[in-house]
Amino acid sequence: MGFKIELLNKTDLKDFLDSKVEQYNNPKFIESDPIQIPHQFSLKEDIETSGFLTATIAWGNRKSIINNAKRLMELLDNSPYDFIMNHDEGDLEKLQPFVHRTFNGDDTIQFIKSLKHIYVAHNGLESVFAKHAENISLQTSISKFKTTFFEIEHLNRTQKHVSDPLKNSAAKRINMFLRWMIRNDKTGVDFGIWKSLSPAQLSCPLDVHSGNVARKLGLLKRKQNDGKALMELDIALRNFDQNDPVKYDFALFGLGVFEGF
Incomplete structure (x- = not known):
């Protein structure tokens, strides 16, 4: 990587994650998902x-x-x-x-x-x-x-x-399903067909990949991928974007699965 992730301040970490969201949140993502x-x-x-x-x-x-x-x-x-x-x-x-x-x-x-x-x-x-x-x-x-x-x-x-x-x-799988139905950022990945709910209400689908990356980035301290860890991660991601916190699922998942971060 060329820099120490753990030394990034909040602004730099947000910029890093935003760049990874842009990298992975596009129609090419659909092909393997x-x-x-x-x-x-x-x-x-x-x-x-x-x-x-x-x-x-x-x-x-x-x-x-x-x-x-x-x-x-x-x-x-x-x-x-x-x-x-x-x-x-x-x-x-x-x-x-x-x-x-x-x-x-x-x-x-x-x-x-x-x-x-x-x-x-x-x-x-x-x-x-x-x-x-x-x-x-x-x-x-x-x-x-x-x-x-x-x-x-x-x-x-x-x-x-x-x-x-x-x-x-x-509840990783249902949180993922809800992301699919509720988010719509015009990139063509998530559907955004449920208009009665808001992306601000979503939680990140927490699994072994997103959990491990979140811990390495200092976004998550809890060791188990459970409901308490999800609440902790929710707070961290809402600090970056309270209106669309789970866009960072693309960054955490992409870093974990595609980059072996």
Whole structure:
């Protein structure tokens, strides 16, 4: 790097991170990221349902995530919203063989049923997340979403696939999904189709890459990537940009994954 990151003052660190946001927050990012799946669709409900299902399985090898998300969209006839709303029991049987790590066919079928319930009884995904949103955080909203998602009859095993920040989870995958839906900075990566929520309310998707980089930059002291660490990182990133703190996800992720920082 040619300079000591830990010696950078706040202004220089912000400039450094802003330059990394500009480097990675562009359409080229889509080619190697799971966000490419919802980018296949144009209908709002297709974007958000495909995005939610893709984010749900977004852990492990990125190539495997993308391949399995493509496979899942094929099983949903490449019309996820229509499948969710109009499937019958027979249609669900073909989902049984689907598996991504510990997310299996039973979980997939449960997710389809719960998503239908969200649209029929609660006016859709955006409405559920917006209902309990707080001014500078959506973590309570995510917890309430989980309760709503599983208020129909469900398999207990499937609950582990929706995180609960109020139980100290960093909820990385749902925070990533919310970034996709809510941010829109005209670069063409995030969609910005949820107008009832603001980028200022978002939290950074905290995983091993962004966490390690944040610690090296002095933005995060807590060693575990959990809900408390997320709150700490939230405060640090809001100091740089309170209106769009999670744009720095591109910098932290890019530095970690593409530069091995």
